[in-house]
Amino acid sequence: MSLHADLLAQAKSLALLEKGKPKQASLRRAVSCAYYSLFHLLVGEGAALLGSKLSKDARAKLQRSFMHADMKTVCMSYTQPQARFNAQIAPLLGFPLQPELVALAGLFVLLQEERHSADYDVAAVFNRADVLTLVEDLTIARGGWSTVRTSDNAKVFLADLLLRKSWSRQ
Amino acid sequence: MDEEKIILDLLKGMDLPRDVEKYDLKFSPDSTGTPSVYVNLHIANDIHPTKEKISRLSQARRAITSKLLASGLDNYPYVKLVTD
Numbered sequence: 001m002s003l004h005a006d007l008l009a010q011a012k013s014l015a016l017l018e019k020g021k022p023k024q025a026s027l028r029r030a031v032s033c034a035y036y037s038l039f040h041l042l043v044g045e046g047a048a049l050l051g052s053k054l055s056k057d058a059r060a061k062l063q064r065s066f067m068h069a070d071m072k073t074v075c076m077s078y079t080q081p082q083a084r085f086n087a088q089i090a091p092l093l094g095f096p097l098q099p100e101l102v103a104l105a106g107l108f109v110l111l112q113e114e115r116h117s118a119d120y121d122v123a124a125v126f127n128r129a130d131v132l133t134l135v136e137d138l139t140i141a142r143g144g145w146s147t148v149r150t151s152d153n154a155k156v157f158l159a160d161l162l163l164r165k166s167w168s169r170q
Numbered sequence: 171m172d173e174e175k176i177i178l179d180l181l182k183g184m185d186l187p188r189d190v191e192k193y194d195l196k197f198s199p200d201s202t203g204t205p206s207v208y209v210n211l212h213i214a215n216d217i218h219p220t221k222e223k224i225s226r227l228s229q230a231r232r233a234i235t236s237k238l239l240a241s242g243l244d245n246y247p248y249v250k251l252v253t254d
Contacts, residue, residue: 021217069202076204076246079239099236106235113248116201129219129227130251136228 004044007037008138015131027126028118034134035115038108041142042071045149046158066162072112074164078105078157088168092156100144101153107141110134173197173243177207180237187226189213197245207245209234215253227251 001009011033017026043066051059077086079102082095114134117124148154160167174195181193190211200206211234213227231249238247 072202081240081242084242102239103232103236106239109246110235110248113200120201125253127213127215127251127253129213129216129224129253132219132224133227133231133251136224137232140228140232 002040002044004037004041007033007040008135008142011037011138012132012135015128015135022128024126027128027131030131031111031114031118031126031134034131034138035111038104038111038138038141039066039068039071041145042066042108042158042161046161049155049158050162062162068112070164071161072109074157074160075105075108078102079109086164086168089156089160089164093153097153098148098151100141100148101151101157104141104145105157107137111138173207173245176241176243177209177238177247180241181209181234184230184234184237186211187230189223189227190230200246200248205245207243207247209238209247209249210252211249212254213251 011030014026014030014033015022017023043063046066047059047063051062054062077084077089078097082090085093111134118126145154174197177195186193190213192212194210194212196208196210198206198208211227211230216223219227231251234249235247238249
């Protein structure tokens with residue numbers, strides 16, 4: 001299996017690791033795995049799209065170029081109404097955006113925020129139902145992504161994840 | 171209309187699953203400083219939730235998120251499932 005698929009499976013396993021009351025550490029790691037599953041899915045797809053002619057090593061280096069914070073900014077923009085979209089990038093897209101693409105972008109934002117909380121907010125309390133629901137959300141979003149990933153909008157989205165700052169220059 | 175009222179009206183108009191006991195809102199910047207609203211859906215602390223329950227909660231979170239995003243709020247909406 002791919003890394004992103006393994007991470008999704010691991011997220012679910014960790015959420016269900018204890019037979020009784022789950023340990024917060026298990027739930028926190030599950031949230032982190034869920035986020036990184038989606039992160040690696042998008043980074044892998046983006047590098048495959050942009051670096052299809054590159055060597056394996058060069059494509060791996062390309063994957064390392066994707067930045068978490070920039071990806072969040074981009075994903076947030078794909079959840080917003082068309083009127084608020086970046087003026088330099090909107091002409092590259094066909095509106096309305098596919099709901100599957102919007103849902104995936106929104107889930108990336110949510111998972112990144114949850115991962116931040118899981119890794120850094122010691123006061124946060126996670127519950128099993130919430131974490132399993134995130135895993136379910138991710139499973140559904142991945143299924144939706146598979147139906148739109150070859151669309152022109154999805155290709156622009158993947159490139160945008162890496163190139164937003166450059167593309168935003170007038 | 172203020173965003174709190176918009177969100178509460180939207181939630182009142184939705185058919186939420188019985189698993190959601192109550193909800194509340196918290197306006198606060200997120201981890202990267204983006205103005206945000208946290209829509210907290212309160213659920214029971216069930217350590218063995220059924221697949222059906224997870225499916226209902228997932229559907230509810232996705233439906234609420236979709237409606238809130240479509241409404242063009244200035245605060246970015248995060249829908250969370252919390253226990254008391």
